[in-house]
Amino acid sequence: MKKLLGTALIVGMVWPMLAAAEPVNVKDFALAQRIADKVAAGEELNIFVSYHDVSNEFAPQIRAGVERGDALDKVAAKFIGPVGADADGQINEIEALLDTMDGLAISSVSTDALAPIIDRVVDAGIPVITYNTDNPDSKRLAFAGQDLIQSGREAGKLMCQVHPEGKILILTLDAAAQWSLDRESGARDALAADCTGTEVVQTINTGTDPQEMYAAIENAMLGNPEISGLLSLECCTTPAAGSWVDRNGKAGAVKIVGFDLLDQTVEFVEKGVIQATIDQAPEAQGFAAVDLLVKFLNGETIDNVDTGVGIYTSENIAEVN
Amino acid sequence: MTGSLAQPATKAVKKRFSRFGGRETGVALALLVMCIVLAILNDRFLTTNNLLNIGRQVSLLGIMAVGMTFVLASGEVDLSVGSIYAFCGLVTGMVIVAGYGLFPSLMVGILAGIVIGIINGLLSTYGRLPSLIATLGMLSMVRGAALILTDGRPVTVNARNGANPDVLGQFTFLGQGAIAGVPMQLVFFVLIALAGWFLLARTSFGFRVLAVGGSTKAARVSGISVEKVKIAAFALMGGLAAFAGILSIAFLPSGQAGRTGLGLELDVIAATIVGGTSLAGGEGTIIGTILGVLIIGVLRNGLVLTGVSPFAQEFLIGLVIVVAVAIDRWTIRERRV
Amino acid sequence: MQTDTLPVVSFQRIGKSFPGVRALSNVSLALNPGEIHAVIGENGAGKSTLMNILAGVLAPSEGTLMLDGKPLRLSSPLEVRRRGIAVVFQELSLCRNLSVGENVMLPALAEIPPWQLIRRARAQARSREILARLGMDTDPATPLRDLSVAQMQLVEIARALVRKVRVLVLDEPNSALSPHESEHLFNIMRQLRDDGVAIVYISHHLNEVLAISDRISVMRDGELVESITDLSGVTVPHLVASMVGRDLGDAVPYGLTHKPAEAQPVLSLRDFRVPGEIHGIDLDLRPGEILGVGGLPGSGKDILAEAIFGLCPRSGEVTVCGQILPAQKPMAAIQGGIALIPADRRNGGALLTMSVAQNVVSSTLDRHSRIGVLLNALIGDTAARQIRAFDARVSGPAQVMGTLSGGNQQKIILSRGIVSEPRVLILHEPTRGIDVGAKAEIYAILKRLAQEGLAVLMISSELPELVLHANRVVMMAHGTLSRDFTGAEITEQNLMMAASVQPAHLVAEGAA
Incomplete structure (x- = not known):
């Protein structure tokens, strides 16, 4: 099985990997005069990086990337956003800061809700890029991050490799969220295309509280004892699925593919309970967001940046600090 | 199904109802009907394994609902319990990760919960804020404090992060262990429910809680210190929410301040109200609360077992809450006129 | 007066059962246009149930309710109101946040469909008209909360007159009205009667019932005892006997003959003040006496009991048995030896959601528990003993307090006070809303307690109560105390004079 997995590792951590899109340059952008003056005078640039929920587990890592960007010469980068995913809160904050920002990077919890504010900021002559979660319908200049459908597809492929046949449950803490729907469709596509021996029985919506998640997985497994594969779409149901499989002595019999590198996830990969996990490199996303804006303001032509997916199995999990 | 209650009862039957609470009969019947339907729909429902699972799944909710019964019965409400649950669980986790022993770690968490509860009580009595507002503020403040304290990072209680392996073993036993096959969480829930029942039904404190909730004025005329009773109810709630939060992090040795216990207060209040405790105060029993908790737990479990879609589950849970409380209120109306 | 017309409403063999309780059985009663029909009975006799059936709040279990000779199907209160039947309950159902005019017009306004505009000016003019008919010149724009309880009661009645009314039920309409206001209300009732309205008048004030009614129906234990049309020769004692089913005779005590002990006072007030209410009074209460305190609304008497007991801020000195009480x-x-029986049972005195036994022991929990654990057997014993001692009519210690009649609730609250073994018993409006039978029993209990050496402070708005059942009376006016009245000095005239010392018009009213 490990041999099989080896072939999946080719994607690796590729950064920055330029995707095909339209490169943009500041010459083609109606930059606000005050920002142009600041750039010309070599003053410090105020870059704001707005995240859709600064209280979730990625926020600290993305913030770390933003802080790395803040350390760049003549850059003051700030990490902002609402506590708890809240589109209104995110919009209000951006509106309040509009006159002080020289560049905005934004990860939007809701594409439709945030496109108008992105367009307003762009119309005010302030460059906007998206990171982590894209908003392709807006006037944003470029995107730095991982393609959600693509990452879902990667997860599906990995599942197919470790678990070519049998019944699968998909786990997500918010089945109705756009990111979840994107990853789910990517995963289902990949499974349907490459893995005709598998069947996705149900998508389980676990809720966000750790207890709730575990209970939901427990109930679902009891209701579907023939399940042999668990595909988690995010950070948090991954270790919960690991805990259930580990505690019920099903390690190896029920395969798990999930996302991210929470402490428990790393432990379970080491123990062989979780077969594979996909890292989104949130720190790299935070840094890329600042870096792209600074480059753009300084006249460089910029384009979408793929911060890549990192795939970890028991073979390479030791690389995680 | 509750119509039979409205029939003129013989004296003996009436006496039994008044002693063991005719109030709970409606909820008990609702639970029974749900269980029968689920047992017919899915043959895995009635397995020992599944019943123990349900027991464990409702334990933390149940522990908090016992506390909430006191708060609601005293005529107040506590919206901050989900935040207390997160804050105190995470604090205890952090203390253990910092290498301290089991007892001091538990004490820090539980005391933190009691202190927050006392603050809730002080604001709602001497501070003259409606408890709805006071605890709404605390809901936000306590979660904010948890985020500040953890810097938004998940807290994972494991040896790698610095926990003493012996302490870790004891701590995880509290959440994950079992005695004679019964999960520890369920053991704690049963013990706390028994103690809560005794406290509410058999002690002068419970009496005072019900009196204060029934009529502040009448309680004062009886020489009861309304403020102290309410503060004590909030403190009890805080301590129990903290303990539930600690068990949560002991069970899944990881928590995150933005996520753990989010929105839990509504589940706790819903379970308590379904169990017949009056939002207006003065009425409430622990037996009713346990039934309310079980209704919600059995429903969650049963809906997944029978393969109902996640979105339909949300709808059905809400429906059952409304129907259960409606049946309860209608039967009371019948009895009270 | 017309009496030979067809009845507007007739109750035909009406019965009503609640789980375990038979509230009404086989009641047949006709309400004729142009007649004031008094319905009397002790609390719990079934008057309220009967009126609730008329109001459409309850459906009868048996029998038919006929309107204009046709059976009236189970209908909503609104429907009943549309048919010209208005019931004014004793308990006020007004919105304190609205104006007087809005309260009067509320049922009418509530019927205006949402797409229609409310014509405020017209509604206000109409409400002014109706209020004037009741002798109130209050501006309809006045917030309701600024009114006295008496005025609120009139607003409640005014509300019933907005629509054309054929049957008007008044349940204790003048319990908070002054004699002057009551007389005015009676004139309105007579005027409505002469307009052909069928009026049902429910009251405990039997003198007034005799004075105003054309017909008196007496109810007892859910049944109609008698319906008297020829009122000549009917006396109050006759009605009382009919209501209670026994001859009270000597049970109604007249005056107190026993002498209180010439002992040291058990309760002393010195320079006792309540901000804005009581301006420095001195008072001594001796064991064995029943000291009556009277006064008009606003005189300060209504805050006195709670202030002494410690429910509201006060200054000055309160001494019980030589010990100074903290405010x-x-x-x-309670520990110092004071027991309080507050005025408002529904909203303060009783724990309505709890059992009789729990109410009996609620102020003596320490004595009925050991290390915080309730001694249920002891509580049951205490409750059973008190139920017997006060002859409270309850099904048992477990009965829920809220299901008792007012008189029985009051007995239980009294017993709660006695269980704490007080030296001083403070009662505020001890017999408000209680039927005659229970009243007499409560007076007898107070007399017995006083004879046993308890000091009783009885604060009351009802002058006859003070005249007949106190050894000594003081009146409050404008936050100060009058001189003592004892023995033959205790007459309604003297007391009323003392209560109305300052503003001259009150003196005139009191004499009326």
Whole structure:
């Protein structure tokens, strides 16, 4: 099985990997005069990086990337956003800061809700890029991050490799969220295309509280004892699925593919309970967001940046600090 | 199904109802009907394994609902319990990760919960804020404090992060262990429910809680210190929410301040109200609360077992809450006129 | 007066059962246009149930309710109101946040469909008209909360007159009205009667019932005892006997003959003040006496009981048995030997959601528990003993307090006070809303307690109560105390004069 997995590792951590899109340059952008003056005078640039929920587990890592960007010469980068995913809160904050920002990077919890504010900021002559979660319908200049459908597809492929046949449950803490729907469709596509021996029985919506998640997985497994594969779409149901499989002595019999590198996830990969996990490199996303804006303001032509997916199995999990 | 209650009862039957609470009969019947339907729909429902699972799944909710019964019965409400649950669980986790022993770690968490509860009580009595507002503020403040304290990072209680392996073993036993096959969480829930029942039904404190909730004025005329009773109810709630939060992090040795216990207060209040405790105060029993908790737990479990879609589950849970409380209120109306 | 017309409403063999209780059985009663029909009976006799059936709040279990000779199907209160039947319950159902005019017009306004505009000016003019008919010149724009309880009661009645009314039920309409206001209300009732309205008048004030009614129906234990049309020769004692089913005779005590002990006072007030209400009074209460305190609304008497007991801020000195009581510490007052029977049972005195037994012991929990654990057997014993001692009619210690009649609730609250073994018993409006039978029993209990050496402070708005059942009376006016009245000096005239010392018009009213 490990041999099989080896072939999946080719994607690796590729950064920055330029995707095909339209490169943009500041010459083609109606930059606000005050920002142009600041750039010309070599003053410090105020870059704001707005995240859709600064209280979730990625926020600290993305913030770390933003802080790395803040350390760049003549850059003051700030990490902002609402506590708890809240589109209104995110919009209000951006509106309040509009006159002080020289560049905005934004990860939007809701594409439709945030496109108008992105367009307003762009119309005010302030460059906007998206990171982590894209908003392709807006006037944003470029995107730095991982393609959600693509990452879902990667997860599906990995599942197919470790678990070519049998019944699968998909786990997500918010089945109705756009990111979840994107990853789910990517995963289902990949499974349907490459893995005709598998069947996705149900998508389980676990809720966000750790207890709730575990209970939901427990109930679902009891209701579907023939399940042999668990595909988690995010950070948090991954270790919960690991805990259930580990505690019920099903390690190896029920395969798990999930996302991210929470402490428990790393432990379970080491123990062989979780077969594979996909890292989104949130720190790299935070840094890329600042870096792209600074480059753009300084006249460089910029384009979408793929911060890549990192795939970890028991073979390479030791690389995680 | 509750119509039979409205029939003129013989004296003996009436006496039994008044002693063991005719109030709970409606909820008990609702639970029974749900269980029968689920047992017919899915043959895995009635397995020992599944019943123990349900027991464990409702334990933390149940522990908090016992506390909430006191708060609601005293005529107040506590919206901050989900935040207390997160804050105190995470604090205890952090203390253990910092290498301290089991007892001091538990004490820090539980005391933190009691202190927050006392603050809730002080604001709602001497501070003259409606408890709805006071605890709404605390809901936000306590979660904010948890985020500040953890810097938004998940807290994972494991040896790698610095926990003493012996302490870790004891701590995880509290959440994950079992005695004679019964999960520890369920053991704690049963013990706390028994103690809560005794406290509410058999002690002068419970009496005072019900009196204060029934009529502040009448309680004062009886020489009861309304403020102290309410503060004590909030403190009890805080301590129990903290303990539930600690068990949560002991069970899944990881928590995150933005996520753990989010929105839990509504589940706790819903379970308590379904169990017949009056939002207006003065009425409430622990037996009713346990039934309310079980209704919600059995429903969650049963809906997944029978393969109902996640979105339909949300709808059905809400429906059952409304129907259960409606049946309860209608039967009371019948009895009270 | 027309009496030979067809009845507007007739109850035909109406019965009503609640789980375990038979509230009404086989009641047949006709309400004729142009007649004031008094319905009397002790609390719990079934008057309220009967009126609730008429109001459409309850459906009868048996029998038919006929309107204009046709059976009236189970209908909503609104439907009943549309048919011209208005019931004014004793308990006020007004919105304190709205104006007087809005309260009067509320049922009418509530019927205006949402797409129609409310014509405020017209509604206000109409409400002014109706209020004037009741002798109130209050501006309809006045917020309701600024009114006295008496005025609110009139607003409640005014509300019933907005629509054309054929049957008007008044349940204790003048319980908070002054004699002058009551007389005015009676004139309105007579005027409505002469307009052909069928009026049902429910009251405990039997003198007034005799004075105003054309027909008196007496109810007892859910049944109609008698319906008297020829009122000549009918006396109050006759009605009382009919209501209670026994001859009270000597049970109604007249005056107190026993002499209180010439002992040291058990309760002393010195320079006792309540901000804005009581301006420095001195008072001594001796064991064995029943000291009556009267006064008009606003005189300060209504805050006196709670202030002494410690439920509201006060200054000055309160001494019980030589010990100075701290302010605002009810528990200290109980431990010092004071028991309070507050005025408002529904909203303060009783724990309505709890059992009789729990109400009996609620102020003596420490004595009925050991290390915080309730001694249920002891509580049951205490409750059973008190139920017997006060002859409270309850099904048992487990009965829920809220299901008792007012008189029985009051007995239980009294027993709660007695269980704490007080030296001083403070009663505020001890017999408000209680039927005659229970009243007499409560007076007898107070007399017995006083004879046993308890000091009783009875604060009351009802002058006859003070005249007949106190050894000594003081009146309050404008936050100060009058001189003592004892023995033959205690007459309604003297007391009323003392109560109305300052503003001259009150003196005139009191004499009326």
